[in-house]
Amino acid sequence: MKRHSLKYITITALIAGGLTSCTKKLDLLPTNDVTASQVYSTPEGYKQAFAKVYGAFALTGNKGPAGDDGTKDIQGIDEGTSDFFRLYWCAEELPTDEAVVGWGDVGLPDFHNMSWSSSNTFLTGLYYRCMYQITLANDFIRQSSDANLSSRGIKGTDADKVHQYVAEARFLRAYQYSILMDLFAAPPFVTENDPLGGPLPKQISRKDLFAYIESELKAIDAGLVDARGNEYGRADKAAAWALLARIYLNAEVYTGTAHYPDAVTYSKKVIDAGYSLVTDYTKLMRADNNLNKNEFILTINYDGLHTQSYGGATFMTHAPVGGSMPAADYGIAGGWAGLRTTKAFVNLFPGGASSADKRAQFYTDGQNIDINTISTFTDGYAISKFKDVKIDGGAPQSLDYADMDLPIFRLAEQYLIYAEATTRGGGGDAALALSYVNKLRARAYQSATTGQLTALTTDLLLDERGRELYWEGFRRTDLIRYKKFVEDTYLWPFKGGSKDGKGVESFRTVYPLPSADVTANPNLKQNTGY
Numbered sequence: 001m002k003r004h005s006l007k008y009i010t011i012t013a014l015i016a017g018g019l020t021s022c023t024k025k026l027d028l029l030p031t032n033d034v035t036a037s038q039v040y041s042t043p044e045g046y047k048q049a050f051a052k053v054y055g056a057f058a059l060t061g062n063k064g065p066a067g068d069d070g071t072k073d074i075q076g077i078d079e080g081t082s083d084f085f086r087l088y089w090c091a092e093e094l095p096t097d098e099a100v101v102g103w104g105d106v107g108l109p110d111f112h113n114m115s116w117s118s119s120n121t122f123l124t125g126l127y128y129r130c131m132y133q134i135t136l137a138n139d140f141i142r143q144s145s146d147a148n149l150s151s152r153g154i155k156g157t158d159a160d161k162v163h164q165y166v167a168e169a170r171f172l173r174a175y176q177y178s179i180l181m182d183l184f185a186a187p188p189f190v191t192e193n194d195p196l197g198g199p200l201p202k203q204i205s206r207k208d209l210f211a212y213i214e215s216e217l218k219a220i221d222a223g224l225v226d227a228r229g230n231e232y233g234r235a236d237k238a239a240a241w242a243l244l245a246r247i248y249l250n251a252e253v254y255t256g257t258a259h260y261p262d263a264v265t266y267s268k269k270v271i272d273a274g275y276s277l278v279t280d281y282t283k284l285m286r287a288d289n290n291l292n293k294n295e296f297i298l299t300i301n302y303d304g305l306h307t308q309s310y311g312g313a314t315f316m317t318h319a320p321v322g323g324s325m326p327a328a329d330y331g332i333a334g335g336w337a338g339l340r341t342t343k344a345f346v347n348l349f350p351g352g353a354s355s356a357d358k359r360a361q362f363y364t365d366g367q368n369i370d371i372n373t374i375s376t377f378t379d380g381y382a383i384s385k386f387k388d389v390k391i392d393g394g395a396p397q398s399l400d401y402a403d404m405d406l407p408i409f410r411l412a413e414q415y416l417i418y419a420e421a422t423t424r425g426g427g428g429d430a431a432l433a434l435s436y437v438n439k440l441r442a443r444a445y446q447s448a449t450t451g452q453l454t455a456l457t458t459d460l461l462l463d464e465r466g467r468e469l470y471w472e473g474f475r476r477t478d479l480i481r482y483k484k485f486v487e488d489t490y491l492w493p494f495k496g497g498s499k500d501g502k503g504v505e506s507f508r509t510v511y512p513l514p515s516a517d518v519t520a521n522p523n524l525k526q527n528t529g530y
Helices: 043-055 084-093 109-113 121-143 146-151 156-184 206-219 237-249 251-255 260-271 312-318 411-423 430-445 458-469 475-481 515-520
Strands: 296-300 406-410
Touching: 043 121, 043 156, 084 121, 084 312, 084 475, 121 156, 156 206, 156 237, 206 237, 206 251, 237 251, 237 260, 237 296, 237 406, 237 411, 251 475, 260 411, 296 411, 312 406, 406 411, 411 430, 411 458, 430 458, 458 475
Parallel strands: none
Antiparallel strands: 296 406
16 A cells, blocks of 8 residues: 555656657657646655656556556556556566466457567557656656756755656666666666657667666765665665676676676675565565565555556455455455466475465465366466465455565575575675575465475475565566576476467567567567567
């Protein structure tokens, strides 16, 4: 549930034209006559515009969950599917062993079949969603220059607040660029120094984008609030360290050069910042999980009354519910009967769905562990991890739109980054790495002895990441890092469109740039294979 006071306003008109390489179909069009000089004329105006930079993570437009082309953020895609987390989740989870979806929307089955093209609607929507949020951040940063603040009479403590907002906007921009780097490798690149409506953006290489993100996160460190010192749901130093640790863990994929010592360093900075695990894993994803802020480093905040959309937490609580699953147990009026998991993922848990590991949150009543037909909801176990009921069992504010927040970073991931980077030769303390993993397993087994490990291997850590972080948007990236995503060395049901699974083309470790953008912008070169 959203727990900070920033309010959202319409500023689409201010950033219209910012995505200058978009086709007309996906252009961001003005919806009102508000100008920058009006919005940014007061300190309160800056705060409201800043709220939109954050708000675009949870909202899909200026009207509601199903607006028209005049009110939604991204044209050319159903607003209900245009939420950032929903699109990102599909790209990260559906091509893996962790998830299948039974819906037949054009382009959606392509994920698990691993047959997507450069015209895939969902990939196009995700690409433009990321670019839209970068554009919002760019405009806010541009409007917050010292010259602009001075000309508008904003000074003293008001100017200091804006400078803090700028550091956070730069973080959010770096985060979105990290998503584009991971998924699309070499996107167009724009900053506040590129004028709105100016020349078509140049393309940036994956390696250069990595260097930019790294330098930005280090440059803003002094301007961010100390770890755990900001409002819930806003970025601080720990969020920047967490993102650095994450990209360093994957650096060899992005640049060809490993950065495991850096992953050790920055994950340890987060770990030492005073966070702690919540005691019950099954209560992580609940309607009032803002109470889990000791483990959550940064979240996307949702509120069933004020951030209504069909993405984000609403998607995560409704889409996995179907068959004989009692909707009331999940804090919803009814499920969408879409998402399940594969037998390969269930088997990561010793004992499968009956595992003593409490992270094994499967619904099996009336469900078949084997998938014969993906479109049949009862084929494949359902996942019961996400429930829009309160930690004490109380009801949410709405049965149609979720209150639950979704963590972008949480402490458990940092434990696992430290452990993997250490195991891969990053120079960390092996005994300490083992203790971090065993903390997660002690919570999972609710025991200080059962389930404890005596040594770590990289393959064990991949499985542990699956058990701890499943359905949180990590699996595709993890499998690529382990060279198990496109290869035939690890198969799962319907991988590559085959019932028993099969390897696919190596170029599918990167998604294609949208064909519409490549056509519109001659500066862009399509990724290999598409």
